Amino acid sequence: MAELSELVGVLKAAGEGTRVRLLALLADGDHSVKDLTEILKQSQPRVSRHLKLLADAGLVRRNAEGAWAYYGLAQQGDGAELAQWLIARLDDGDAERRRDIERQAAVRAQQQAQASQYFDTVASSWDLLKTLQVPEEAVEAAVVAALGGRRVDTLIDLGTGTGRMLEVLAGSYRRGIGLDSSREMLAVARARLAGAGIGTAQVRLGDIGNLDSSAGPAEVIVIHQVLHYFDDPGRMLGQARRLLGPGGDMLIVDFAPHDLEFLRSEHAHRRLGLSQAQMADWAAAADLSVQSVAEFPNQNSERGLTVCLWHLSDKTATEFSDDR
Template sequence: MRQPQDIVLLLKAAGEVTRLRLLALLAQGELSVKDFTEILGQSQPRISRHLKLLADAGLVTRHAEGAWAYYRLNRDQTSGALSAWLMEHLDTDAPEIRRDLDKLSSLRGAQQERAAAFFATIAQSWDKLRSLHIAESALEDAIVAEAGQGLIDIFLDLGTGTGRMLELLADRYVQGIGLDSSREMLSVARAKLDAEGIETAQVRLGNIIELDDYRDTADLVMLHQVLHYFDDPSIPIVHAASCLKPDGRMLVVDFAPHDLEFLRSEQAHRRLGLSEEQMALWANAAGLSVVTCRTFPPSRADGLTVCLWALENLNSNNTKGV
């Protein structure tokens, strides 16, 4: 139960039109202050003031990342229940709300296009670029080990790029499917798989947040160096989780938190690494638990630490989560 003054604080924080607009946007996923200023067309100090009030009341949580700060709806207890009630009753066709949501969707579209343009230019050199920052062989050995002992019926590699994971696990699956939204990356993947005679793998053009065709089909789902291209990594995780069979497993590989801000401007990154706490939260929101998390220090001074997470359904019959 909450004290009367806490309830008043919550209601005051939510009871203002700009803040309601911010909450309606956050109901779509995590957003940065920069996103809010672009969508609402208001100054950064003004937006930050509103966000601070929401955070002080416990309606949103803040996560600082390099020069940016990301916000998400706090879905816990009273605050979560209030946000859920507001979103249930708020008319999303009200002009200012509709305009904000439309702007969010164009902003996301523009961000995706920037990422796609980046991948189109680096497709040929991606395999070299990927190994620049990380100790690749130790990581790949661990991926093979985490993929388990038995033969995998269906392996789904989301954001397959040049198909390295399909190649690495080629003798472990009956059928491998790699999905990617970049034609250029896929053409490198196709050429590579053909050259190596890997006939059990296929790559397809597709968006990894539109996966209805793959629901409950996969024994192993991989998200290898993909999540940091999303403002809200919980969205692809939820979609990836929907593809898992009940006893399936998901492997996620991504950078640990870092402060290489230039990766945003030069290599289309959106998030500067992912923390263990964030991954536990996102996994839980998708009905999964983190079974293992291993970190791999960089192989050179200017490199980055990489994490390998294994996730399973919360009610899986396999090893219980930690």
């Protein structure tokens, strides 16, 4: 139980209109200060001041990434419980709340449009760009090994890009589905799969930031070098979770935290890597458990990026099995 003074501090932090609006927005996923200023139509210093009060009171959490910072709802503690209590009682039909939701959707759509434009530009050289940044051979071998030699009925590759993961894992599925929002990337993927003689996989145009659950269920979902293009990887992970069948596995490949700002400014990255703690929180929120984590440092450069492979599993199925 919290002391009286601490509880009063939390209530004071939450008891202001703009701060309640911020809590409601962050309940739908992480946002940068820049995003929140655009949505609320308030100045950056004002929004930052509100966020600091909320963070100091334990209502939200702050993750610094290079020159940017991202905020999300606190996951535990009295502040987290109060935030959830308040949000559950908000009326999404309220005029101001409705405007916030509409602006939030517009900000996300703009971000995804920028990413798609980038992918369209680099589609033909995408695989070369990846080899300059990460130890692909070791990562690909680890992804294959993570499936333990089994062959599943359905595997979904979200943000399939050039279809490389569908090619690498061709022996691990009877039906492979690749989803991507870039037509140019999909053209490259179709050519790659056809050239490799892989007839068990197909690629489709789809918004991986707003997934259609009809694509699932899948026993395995692969998210390879995708989450760092999203302001809120946890929200993307939660959406992907809806496509995962009971007892399914999710393989996520992405960068460990780094400080290479040029990847944000020149290569459309939104997050400068993902930490182990962040992934654990996002997985838990999506009813997934972290089975293992492997790291692959880049040996080619002093400032080379480290790549991580997370193996997540359906937490609800694991708990059911343990109960038995």
